[in-house]
Amino acid sequence: MRDHHVYDLGDFTLQGGLTLRDAKLAYQTYGTLNAGRDNAIVYPTWYSGRHWENEWLIGPGMALDPDKYFIIVPNMFGNGLSSSPSNTPPPWDRARFPNVTMYDNVRAQHRLVTEHFGIERLPLVTGWSMGAGQTYQWAVAYPDMVERIAPFCGSTVTSEHNKVFLDSVRAALTADDAWQGGWYETQPTKGLRAAARVYAGWGFSQAFYWHQTYRQLGFSSLEDFAVGFWEGFFLDDRDANNLLTMLWTWHNADVGKTPGFEGDTERALRSITANAMVLPAEKDLYFPPEDEEWACAFIPHAELRVIPGVWGHFAGGGANPTDTAFIDNALKDLLTR
Amino acid sequence: MRDHHVYDLGDFTLQGGLTLRDAKLAYQTYGTLNAGRDNAIVYPTWYSGRHWENEWLIGPGMALDPDKYFIIVPNMFGNGLSSSPSNTPPPWDRARFPNVTMYDNVRAQHRLVTEHFGIERLPLVTGWSMGAGQTYQWAVAYPDMVERIAPFCGSTVTSEHNKVFLDSVRAALTADDAWQGGWYETQPTKGLRAAARVYAGWGFSQAFYWHQTYRQLGFSSLEDFAVGFWEGFFLDDRDANNLLTMLWTWHNADVGKTPGFEGDTERALRSITANAMVLPAEKDLYFPPEDEEWACAFIPHAELRVIPGVWGHFAGGGANPTDTAFIDNALKDLLTR
Numbered sequence: 001m002r003d004h005h006v007y008d009l010g011d012f013t014l015q016g017g018l019t020l021r022d023a024k025l026a027y028q029t030y031g032t033l034n035a036g037r038d039n040a041i042v043y044p045t046w047y048s049g050r051h052w053e054n055e056w057l058i059g060p061g062m063a064l065d066p067d068k069y070f071i072i073v074p075n076m077f078g079n080g081l082s083s084s085p086s087n088t089p090p091p092w093d094r095a096r097f098p099n100v101t102m103y104d105n106v107r108a109q110h111r112l113v114t115e116h117f118g119i120e121r122l123p124l125v126t127g128w129s130m131g132a133g134q135t136y137q138w139a140v141a142y143p144d145m146v147e148r149i150a151p152f153c154g155s156t157v158t159s160e161h162n163k164v165f166l167d168s169v170r171a172a173l174t175a176d177d178a179w180q181g182g183w184y185e186t187q188p189t190k191g192l193r194a195a196a197r198v199y200a201g202w203g204f205s206q207a208f209y210w211h212q213t214y215r216q217l218g219f220s221s222l223e224d225f226a227v228g229f230w231e232g233f234f235l236d237d238r239d240a241n242n243l244l245t246m247l248w249t250w251h252n253a254d255v256g257k258t259p260g261f262e263g264d265t266e267r268a269l270r271s272i273t274a275n276a277m278v279l280p281a282e283k284d285l286y287f288p289p290e291d292e293e294w295a296c297a298f299i300p301h302a303e304l305r306v307i308p309g310v311w312g313h314f315a316g317g318g319a320n321p322t323d324t325a326f327i328d329n330a331l332k333d334l335l336t337r
Numbered sequence: 338m339r340d341h342h343v344y345d346l347g348d349f350t351l352q353g354g355l356t357l358r359d360a361k362l363a364y365q366t367y368g369t370l371n372a373g374r375d376n377a378i379v380y381p382t383w384y385s386g387r388h389w390e391n392e393w394l395i396g397p398g399m400a401l402d403p404d405k406y407f408i409i410v411p412n413m414f415g416n417g418l419s420s421s422p423s424n425t426p427p428p429w430d431r432a433r434f435p436n437v438t439m440y441d442n443v444r445a446q447h448r449l450v451t452e453h454f455g456i457e458r459l460p461l462v463t464g465w466s467m468g469a470g471q472t473y474q475w476a477v478a479y480p481d482m483v484e485r486i487a488p489f490c491g492s493t494v495t496s497e498h499n500k501v502f503l504d505s506v507r508a509a510l511t512a513d514d515a516w517q518g519g520w521y522e523t524q525p526t527k528g529l530r531a532a533a534r535v536y537a538g539w540g541f542s543q544a545f546y547w548h549q550t551y552r553q554l555g556f557s558s559l560e561d562f563a564v565g566f567w568e569g570f571f572l573d574d575r576d577a578n579n580l581l582t583m584l585w586t587w588h589n590a591d592v593g594k595t596p597g598f599e600g601d602t603e604r605a606l607r608s609i610t611a612n613a614m615v616l617p618a619e620k621d622l623y624f625p626p627e628d629e630e631w632a633c634a635f636i637p638h639a640e641l642r643v644i645p646g647v648w649g650h651f652a653g654g655g656a657n658p659t660d661t662a663f664i665d666n667a668l669k670d671l672l673t674r
Contacts, residue, residue: 159543159546159547160546160547160549160559161538161542161543161545161546161547163559164534164537164538164546164559164563165538167534167537167563168505168509168531168534168535168537168538170534171509171530171531171534171535172505172508172509172512172531172534172535174531175509175512175513175527175528175531176512176513176514177513177514177515178514190512191512193508194505194508194509194511194512194531197501197504197505197507197508197509198505198508198509198535200501200504200505201498201501201502201505201539202538205498206496206498206622206623206625206627206628207627208498209496209497209498209501210496210497210498210627210628212497222497222500222501226501226504285543285622286543288543290543290544290547291543291547
């Protein structure tokens with residue numbers, strides 16, 4: 001667990017009605033908040049990601065330049081650093097950890113940004129995957145605060161096919177008897193590895209595997225990649241209940257569920273005032289570009305730029321320099337507007 | 338188990354070196370073999386399919402017209418009717434059932450067709466999915482016998498991405514402790530259901546789910562479809578070891594492994610003399626049209642026709658009348674050549 005800060009949210013009542021007591025929001029910052037408090041960028045984490053796994057998009061000369069901006073990376077609830085099944089004391093630990101919505105996450109982040117830092121305007125919110133979902137959620141929940149959004153490889157509402165994919169990850173993980181309904185003392189590693197195997201087919205495109213592009217990442221064969229990258233990914237200090245908590249958040253994501261919109265996703269999208277740069281990846285198998293085209297038809301100020309190439313969802317994961325440059329350039333363009 | 342015939346193969350030595358003793362090839366026929374023995378069509382089954390699940394493409398007025406052709410549907414090894422882990426006596430039962438290749442399957446079918454029926458020429462071999470793989474295998478192994486092939490939604494060699502998908506199905510199925518390494522007395526239904534959930538994301542396209550096309554099949558919601566169609570599919574007299582046997586066959590499929598080609602897939606494809614009508618589906622997620630375009634570049638007499646629409650792999654499953662008409666018309670065109 002690398003260095004980070006923790007913001008005490010106190011007793012934090014969730015959309016579902018339960019209260020997360022002594023709730024913690026773990027975060028890290030990069031750069032310095034200026035005197036006008038108007039140079040902050042919020043950059044939330046993704047499914048299972050930790051703040052340090054966002055750092056590839058931050059650096060001098062990049063759009064997210066810490067010499068210019070104050071970049072806040074809040075960790076999602078359930079990622080093991082912010083309040084999660086793995087770090088919450090009984091009675092709300094493990095299988096009893098409450099369901100958390102996208103809006104709950106963003107509302108907690110909003111408290112950090114406003115109460116702790118005294119920030120009233122954000123030049124940009126951006127993020128990958130579930131981070132993109134939180135980005136949209138910020139724009140819908142706090143339109144007077146968010147000037148620009150750049151969601152990449154994510155969606156405004158979880159599509160039915162995406163739910164099928166998520167259900168398959170859950171089914172594989174929980175097929176392991178060692179999971180014990182969430183009351184395990186040691187991780188159900190067979191289930192975690194099975195979930196990783198399921199994820200492997202979705203994370204990268206058919207063409208990525210056809211061309212054995214994993215060799216660029218230093219893997220020597222398909223099985224080497226399946227175990228070394230994917231199973232390793234799911235065993236890297238991940239926790240089964242934490243993954244299931246974030247999976248629920250994702251499964252139930254819909255900006256239309258923001259208070260005031262009564263489930264009307266299209267109305268929520270029409271209400272966005274931020275300037276939007278929407279970046280799906282050409283061959284993303286669970287957030288296909290078509291879904292973002294659909295969303296952009298409702299967002300008043302949106303540009304859609306499809307990240308080309310074979311990397312699929314992981315075009316937004318920071319492993320391919322070409323895709324990273326594409327995203328960085330798009331962010332630079334957006335920040336000039 | 339519906340009515341069918343059984344051809345006794347005797348002791349059948351497999352490519353892997355083991356001998357399947359008292360091997361059985363279950364099959365069904367439709368129509369009458371003519372005096373010249375030149376009106377037979379071979380139409381093998383697909384992953385987990387049984388002969389009756391091929392019947393939707395057979396009928397008066399259709400390309401596969403039993404008034405005109407003698408249609409033979411051989412059941413794949415491992416499907417529960419032909420020799421399989423579930424019906425083979427010890428010591429070769431269950432987890433000890435040997436690995437069977439595509440070539441093993443087709444060689445057994447060749448014996449039925451030649452020894453039992455005395456057929457020397459086949460106007461057509463066709464099939465869906467793994468049936469398409471067997472179709473290609475027929476054309477490579479018996480070029481002097483096969484006049485035409487029409488593989489739909491399948492491949493000549495299992496791609497790496499397809500293997501990732503198959504590995505995920507296996508991982509989900511075997512994550513269930515009830516599987517017991519194949520030595521279960523009752524089916525590992527939790528694992529079968531998890532495997533079904535994995536399959537659900539791949540069998541139909543993103544757009545199929547986006548438009549809730551499953552409603553055309555009589556399902557009332559996403560979860561209704563996931564349980565009613567998919568879990569039901571995997572529990573419909575399927576057997577875990579049988580599924581794993583056929584999965585191995587699929588995983589290792591490659592026409593280049595036909596004796597005489599030393600693993601050279603491209604050379605095997607160049608050797609095909611049959612007139613080929615290759616029918617991938619536009620949105621098939623595990624047999625994408627690009628792979629068949631690649632194969633058609635090597636097959637001397639091949640026409641590629643992409644089945645349009647949102648049904649993905651199941652465009653070839655017989656559930657959508659539009660796709661069935663597309664395939665039937667392509668077969669009719671091919672049979673005039």
